[in-house]
Amino acid sequence: MSYPLSRVLAVDSLIHARGLVKRFGDFTAVAGIDVDVRRGEAFGFLGPNGAGKSSTMRMIGCVSPPTDGVLQILGMDPRRDGPKIRAKLGVCPQLDNLDIELTVRENLSTYARFFGIPRKVARQRAAELLDFVQLSERGDSKVEPLSGGMKRRLTIARALVNEPEIVLLDEPTTGLDPQARHLVWERLFRLKQQGVTLVLTTHYMDEAEQLCDRLVVMDGGRIVAEGSPRALIEQYSTREVVELRFAAESQEPYSEKLAGLGERLEVLPDRILLYVFDGDAAVAEVQRRSLAPASVLVRRSSLEDVFLHLTGRTLVD
Numbered sequence: 001m002s003y004p005l006s007r008v009l010a011v012d013s014l015i016h017a018r019g020l021v022k023r024f025g026d027f028t029a030v031a032g033i034d035v036d037v038r039r040g041e042a043f044g045f046l047g048p049n050g051a052g053k054s055s056t057m058r059m060i061g062c063v064s065p066p067t068d069g070v071l072q073i074l075g076m077d078p079r080r081d082g083p084k085i086r087a088k089l090g091v092c093p094q095l096d097n098l099d100i101e102l103t104v105r106e107n108l109s110t111y112a113r114f115f116g117i118p119r120k121v122a123r124q125r126a127a128e129l130l131d132f133v134q135l136s137e138r139g140d141s142k143v144e145p146l147s148g149g150m151k152r153r154l155t156i157a158r159a160l161v162n163e164p165e166i167v168l169l170d171e172p173t174t175g176l177d178p179q180a181r182h183l184v185w186e187r188l189f190r191l192k193q194q195g196v197t198l199v200l201t202t203h204y205m206d207e208a209e210q211l212c213d214r215l216v217v218m219d220g221g222r223i224v225a226e227g228s229p230r231a232l233i234e235q236y237s238t239r240e241v242v243e244l245r246f247a248a249e250s251q252e253p254y255s256e257k258l259a260g261l262g263e264r265l266e267v268l269p270d271r272i273l274l275y276v277f278d279g280d281a282a283v284a285e286v287q288r289r290s291l292a293p294a295s296v297l298v299r300r301s302s303l304e305d306v307f308l309h310l311t312g313r314t315l316v317d
């Protein structure tokens with residue numbers, strides 16, 4: 001499957017939100033966010049459970065009306081043009097809602113019929129999409145026996161049936177094992193290369209780093225930072241991180257002994273993170289101070305460090 005180049009070349013804002021709010025009774029799930037998603041990019045909402053990512057996605061998907069603020073999708077207003085917008089979106093929900101009565105292939109062709117796609121075209125498209133998500137051999141199988149990763153790939157294929165301009169993916173790899181996740185990432189990466197605009201939510205920093213050109217970090221219904229993964233890491237973290245685990249009830253007493261080492265230090269329940277430019281030099285200094293951690297790891301900074309810096313919490317509790 002390939003997408004016409006005209007979809008790829010124009011650079012404009014496909015999703016435009018200003019002061020977007022979603023309230024459920026007295027509770028504010030999305031507290032006035034500004035977002036612009038450009039054509040052809042992979043844009044992410046990264047944040048922990050309850051940050052307001054799904055609520056935002058549901059507003060973008062035109063299944064949940066905004067409480068307040070501006071939201072335009074493909075230049076249209078979801079309050080007025082919901083059906084028109086939905087026809088141009090592909091939606092991959094957090095939980096697979098495939099039809100277990102139907103075969104793998106029928107899940108695609110039946111869904112295509114909802115969009116008024118002629119039977120012959122639907123059949124052809126289903127075959128192409130099965131090939132794209134590497135499920136051609138399972139076309140005649142029922143859905144139930146498929147693995148979690150296969151079901152997710154089928155849900156992604158189903159989201160592509162109407163040749164959408166934007167594909168919305170709510171936590172595309174939650175619950176999948178590492179191998180299945182990599183296969184999904186690889187397919188999504190291929191879609192992105194074909195110029196499809198991807199909008200995804202995730203609480204996995206590695207997923208955000210792998211897939212997103214730009215992302216917003218959400219916490220408590222607000223956007224706390226925005227940028228490319230690399231720019232966010234450069235802005236909010238150091239080049240390297242040293243993780244030290246001390247064999248003791250509490251890591252706290254060791255933090256004083258590490259004072260002045262690096263730009264910043266975070267004490268977590270099970271380890272201390274030292275934010276430094278040069279990890280090996282920092283480890284040498286730890287040894288010079290006669291500290292003997294049970295384990296030492298030097299690694300590059302990640303979006304997890306960005307999140308920790310911005311909120312004082314880890315992404316996955």
Ligand SMILES: Nc1ncnc2c1ncn2[C@@H]1O[C@H](COP(=O)(O)OP(=O)(O)OP(=O)(O)O)[C@@H](O)[C@H]1O
Pocket residue numbers: 024027028029047048049050051052053054055056201203
């Ligand atoms: N229909 C609803 N009624 C009441 N509260 C809701 C409703 N939907 C979501 N919420 C609340 O809004 C907050 C944000 O939820 P949301 O699902 O948008 O977060 P999230 O970042 O997507 O997290 P998750 O990864 O758990 O889906 C949560 O506290 C949630 O309990």
